[in-house]
Amino acid sequence: MKGQNRTKGSITMAELAKICGYSKATVSRALSDDPRVKPETKALILEMARRYNYRPHTVASNLARRRTKTIGLMFPSAPRTIADPFFLEYLHGVSETLFEQGFSLLIPQVRQQRVTETIEELVAHRRVDGIILTEPRLEDERIVLLQESNVPFVFLGSTVKEDVSWVDGDNRGGICQGVRALGALGHRRIAVILGEEGLVSTEKRFLGYQDGLAALGLKLDRDLVWPGDFTRQGGYRAVVNHLDQIKAGDVTAIMACNDLMAIGAIQALNEAGVKVPEQVSVMGFDGIEVGKYLSPPLTTVQQPVYSLGREVARVLLGLIAEEHGTVHLTLPVTIVNETNTIGPASPRGAA
Amino acid sequence: MKGQNRTKGSITMAELAKICGYSKATVSRALSDDPRVKPETKALILEMARRYNYRPHTVASNLARRRTKTIGLMFPSAPRTIADPFFLEYLHGVSETLFEQGFSLLIPQVRQQRVTETIEELVAHRRVDGIILTEPRLEDERIVLLQESNVPFVFLGSTVKEDVSWVDGDNRGGICQGVRALGALGHRRIAVILGEEGLVSTEKRFLGYQDGLAALGLKLDRDLVWPGDFTRQGGYRAVVNHLDQIKAGDVTAIMACNDLMAIGAIQALNEAGVKVPEQVSVMGFDGIEVGKYLSPPLTTVQQPVYSLGREVARVLLGLIAEEHGTVHLTLPVTIVNETNTIGPASPRGAA
DNA sequence: CTGAAAGCGCTAACAA
């Protein structure tokens, strides 16, 4: 009657214990490599487990240990989507680390404006052991909710609040580097396409832009600050809206705050008959795979996207295991494909 | 002592039962909307549950019900990766449907050549309630393993075996459509870049190519059949290896069996100074987002990638709930961006 | 070093 409709080829711990002539407790200890069990006993149990193809029952184990072994992963909300290439590469890193440690991923579908409820749902009765989030905002309501809940969480992207763990690429330094590289090619009229408003990353990248200008001895010109939203369409629109300026030679280079916008910008320039990089240089930020699909490949500030994913997961796991407290981790960035979509400022650039 | 270190704002069913003055059993029934409980009782319990912010404990419930509420998702193995854009969009659809039904996703990291062990691991003690797989092969060892295990499973992509559930885009019809569209533009020398060998989809798409040729009254020319592997690099190499042929005007159009290869092909053509679509037309298959990032956007056969994900999940859930038996679902495809990377055959095309 | 026993929080016969 017992153990009848179970998956074939698999026995329970109780059965294994009987076979070995030990109690469940000892078997449990042996399997978790508890030093208290005698080596010979452990060896015997392990051997029997192998022989009888014993497999631990994860769910039962989780119940007994008050954990779920699953991590909630929140994706960015509109206008960005899960299909954003950046997040795919990032997910790759996250999932790999997580699965190495036996965790599953719960990816809730976040309905517009229901972010807090989604988090509450996740947090209730610890449906997840921890949560990974992206895109911290300057004022982020999620943070207080999460802190109250006592569920460990980590952001991809630095937060304003100090007592929150995050992992991020060097936004400010990276954009600054990019602007300086453009300056080194003789550019003096460098426009920037900003990211979505209200995000910390947008702010940081804008600061990086200003740092870059300062390093070049240039002053901030509001006409060169174009709004954007981190989408390809946003980059496209930014260029279209400033086509006159571009055609007048008032702008010789564009620093886009992410690759998707750089790609959109290049499309708009192509369509307007403006040659990249001969007439206008374009530099992106992120270093996503698809930048390489363009001809020529996109010149961009490469973030270690995959590593960001791995690190975020690693930090969260550390938090869950209580191996450490709050962590802030900034990963370095580098310019790649240096001579593709950027080039020397054209003579008329001084227009 | 009891119920002390639980997530605040959440009580157990036992506590709720005490509050209501009923037994756990009745509460459990009320919460699962069992018709056997008196309406007033049910109302009271529901009200109290709301008031005390009761949240069911998923793990415990799963243990008692002998299920896990998690689905194993197998990703394609090398040379494709989880970072393949096609799979991200697909994952979006899968995860959304699954989460709506309260399922989590377990994405095991599959070590090379360890596919069968990974499946065994998943299946053991029903670590998952069902499994989603991709890229069925002509001879697929996973299928027999899965069938023996009794765990419900679905493939993204049609299988050779009849008694296996799958969801797929119309591969054969789609490629055929693509070839005919090229033919309608006057192309007679249409090369095809094939997918990875051994896959059912590669086979089907090749058949679609042949159908297309037949419809155009052309016969299969082995010189126009180029091997590939579904990666961008594969598409690039295919073109590089046949550059002489292309430059000689012996090929005026290329049908790539997926978008990534089309993108690689275009890069190779660009680098060789061959104009797309003026000198050579290129058509892809899949309709991934990144195709739109090219200038001009890639002409391609659009699969409903997101819907494929949703349908795969829906079918699997149906199988798990035993609502239906084996299902074969083919979703329609359409050509998009019809006048971008394809154009009329150039006069010298008859070379 | 090992075992007995008491749960983890919920579900599901079986009775009443």
Next chain:
DNA sequence: TTGTTAGCGCTTTCAG
């Protein structure tokens, strides 16, 4: 219509 009673399979005191 409701309650009682056993578990689900594993972990973990607490004793010995």
